[in-house]
Amino acid sequence: MTAEAVAKLPPLREVIAAHGLRASKALGQNFLLDEQLLDRIAAIPGDLSGKTVFEVGPGPGGLTRALLRAGARVVAVERDERCLPALAELSAAFPGMLEVVSDDAMAVDAHALAGDGAHIVANLPYNVGTALTVGWLSADWMPWWASLTLMFQQEVAERIVAPSGDGHYGRLAVLAQWRAKARIAMKVHRSAFTPPPKVMSAVVHIEPVEAPEDVAFRTLEKLTAAAFGQRRKMLRQSLKGLPGALEALEVAGIDPQRRAETVSVAEFVAVARIMGTPATDRPKS
Template identity: 55%
Template sequence: MATIDGLPPLRDVITQHGLSARKSLGQNFLLDLNLTAKIARQAGDLSNCDVLEIGPGPGGLTRGLLAEGARKVLAIEKDHRCLAPLAEIAAAYPDRLEVIEGDALDIDPLAYLTPPIRIAANLPYNVGTELLVRWLTPPQWPPFWQSLTLMFQREVAERIVAQPGSKAYGRLALLASWRADARIVISLPPEAFTPAPKVSSAVVHLTALPEPRYPADPKVLERVVAKAFNQRRKMLRAALKGLAPDLEDRLIASGITPTDRAETVGLEQFCALARNITAG
């Protein structure tokens, strides 16, 4: 597909604006508009939604989201060079694309968006995990977003959807499964990008649950999980030492054998342990 909206192909846009990808910004551009449209479709029916996009670059996914009918796209872009091509897209979709120059870690998007809100992004590799954790751990739940459709390195995507007992299972999988349904919906080889990264990529779609799967204090659960997986090869009675005076009793009361290792313990047991620790 050369174009989906009367705008030039992305390779021409990059050439015209001198947009060589910068490693310092975690940039790898996805230039195939067939693929960006496919990713946009994974976000679902966007006709009644505002969409937050982080790191749009030259606007491939932006164009896909708008072509798929997004009510509005708010694109946050750190690279000043990308503002001109994004402005051209905004002109082609009057009043439907707003671009903010800045760091997504420092900007509150809610001032610019109207619910319902979905997030879709080919996340810069250097901030992707931090943004996901922020979106999964807000002070209040349900969050401001209905769903997340996000591209990561394949290894990170597998960590998000991992099950107990697997090497990829850890903090990300627990945070994601506690409050969302997560699945990998698209896999992409390195050669799909310019420049080609050294690793494969994958798109993960997460749908927010109306409430967490099991009750637990978010801060306590986060502390328990972080401590458990920080020393994942240790038995939990050692990895969690100091978390509570009668730790072994609390582990057993939570359905966890003190000699278990973190990677074998499921979400329900971690939530039970967090509740037992909160109870004092």
């Protein structure tokens, strides 16, 4: 599509008005209309020209436009049927570049739709954002996706990137950081959205790195769920119901009187590795 044709796309506000769209609170929708801001978000993963992007909840297609302008092929999953006519118009404006799947992102196989090496870029619906992210982080490693660029409530974003000892540090930080690099790439003021949400937002960029050897995601997931499920308690209390956890703490040399928020990502990984190692092969503490 030529630059002139792109320039002739109607403003997003006109698209929303023409199709009678209103953000649905039940679907966790808040529309971004600032096209310069959307272009900045689309630039976070790097050069997307000729690459595939998987987008969740495109709504009227604001971020979708920016991704298409960046040269990406976009596979967008939208469960709100009211938005499909607006997305169809955008698909017609970018022939062969946009595939819209009318479905629930929690139910589809993103890998099958987007293929290996796709980037995931989305202004995630608030009500499913964390669940989707944990699902992508639980993929086999190295994962099928090349990067995650995701809009969250700022509090959730801070939970993803927090270091140990920080008030936001918890299970989500460990699951994101043990085999990936996570950073807040941009903060977005609530006034940028229509309608404005009650909270600030932020875009998190996550890139996968090699996973530590001999550590299973499911083991780490159970360990952190137990440790942070009762975060005010000492580890000796919060982990006593998880088989092998207290023994692994001892082998790793971690004081069971510590609380979960003081345990680093590397220490959680060490404990999970020991839990997955047969007792006869474990080092002596």
